[in-house]
Amino acid sequence: MVRYELLGMDAADVRFAVSPLNELVLSLRSWRDPGRFPLHLRWLHALDGARDGLDEPLLLALTNVRLWTPDFLNPRPYSPLTRIADELEKLAHVDPAVVRRDLRAVHGGALPGPLRGPAPRVLARIIDALGEYWRLCFEPYWPRMRALLEGDVTFRGRQIAQRGLAAMLSGLSDTVRLVDNVVEVHLRSKLDYSRAATGGLTLVPTLWALIASTPISADEPPMILYPARGIATLWEPQSLPTPDSLAGLLGATRAGLLIHLDTPASSTELAVRLGVTPTAVNQHLRALRAGGLLVSTRYGRSVLYRRSDLGDLLVASARPRTAN
Incomplete structure (x- = not known):
């Protein structure tokens, strides 16, 4: 003791x-x-x-x-x-x-x-x-x-x-x-x-x-x-809650990633959270970046992705508005 x-x-x-x-x-x-x-x-x-x-x-x-x-x-x-x-x-x-x-x-x-x-x-x-x-x-x-x-x-x-x-x-x-x-x-x-x-x-x-x-x-x-x-619960795959309007425009996975990337994250980190391969995540990230919805920056040996200003506007417009 x-x-x-x-x-x-x-x-x-x-x-x-x-x-x-x-x-x-x-x-x-x-x-x-x-x-x-x-x-x-x-x-x-x-x-x-x-x-x-x-x-x-x-x-x-x-x-x-x-x-x-x-x-x-x-x-x-x-x-x-x-x-x-x-x-x-x-x-x-x-x-x-x-x-x-x-x-x-x-x-x-x-x-x-x-x-x-x-x-x-x-x-x-x-x-x-x-x-x-x-x-x-x-x-x-x-x-x-x-x-x-x-x-x-x-x-x-x-x-x-x-x-x-x-x-x-x-x-x-x-x-x-x-x-x-x-x-x-x-x-x-x-x-x-x-x-x-x-x-x-x-x-x-x-x-x-x-x-x-x-x-x-x-x-x-x-x-x-x-x-x-x-x-x-540590290693359980996480869900990607997504507004229906955004999922209809981008597809559920890409819309979920866009919602998720209000803070920077690497493709490896995202793959771990979602329980998929980094290759699968990278395909979606490249498409979102090509469309101007994400920006990327290198941090050490990793590439971090986050929403661009355009991505922020799209996410904000897809969220339900509360009545005054």
Whole structure:
């Protein structure tokens, strides 16, 4: 059991945050044991081609049979708006002694082959592998993942306001409870330590946890990772609600895309949301852009599409008008 003693008994001692790096690293659990993460099988199948270009031996070595991951790869985030680029940059400055300690804590004395060697060299390889994994397998899906995680944070904040801190904490997982001023996290492992929640307790929703978990080391900042709400709906294809008048003019799919693109999105991201292939989406996007209803811009390696001024006018004219 891990125990965090809150230094005050109000919600100011507890904060929520979202970490792209945590999600990236914890998702490797589903690589090692897909059967324990059946809700993510649709996503795993979609990665079949992309995984061929990754440093898979190293990535798989970042978890063990108990599905533990090194603490330095699960840093405490400080905001619901944390960016992966910032987290990877901080990762490059982790003390090599911490890297060695945390890898041994996960694997024991004998490290897997990809993790052997001087710690700075191993860390550089880890960062490169994670960066490529993010680009090929996570970046197209992250807006959808982030929306679910941010929705969970909003729900938990409302719980605190309506029912209090203790009720919110017990709702995170059956293994979490508040006793007096101590937050107890019952773990499946033999991990056992207590510490004051100096600097506050950070609660981090994740898509890749079956129960609540904490850092392995008591030296790490107080943090609880817990299963986010709504994971069962994460990979379900989304519908495209469309006004009949617009569907009659453009066709249901193109009209739905035009409605959807009030904010920029890539063809890959749209394909994931709708449960179709990027090729199918690209055909419709090109037709809408050729008709002047969409504009596109390159952002890094992705092309983002959004409605043009003409597209905005067409959508606005198709929406039902309310009576004065």
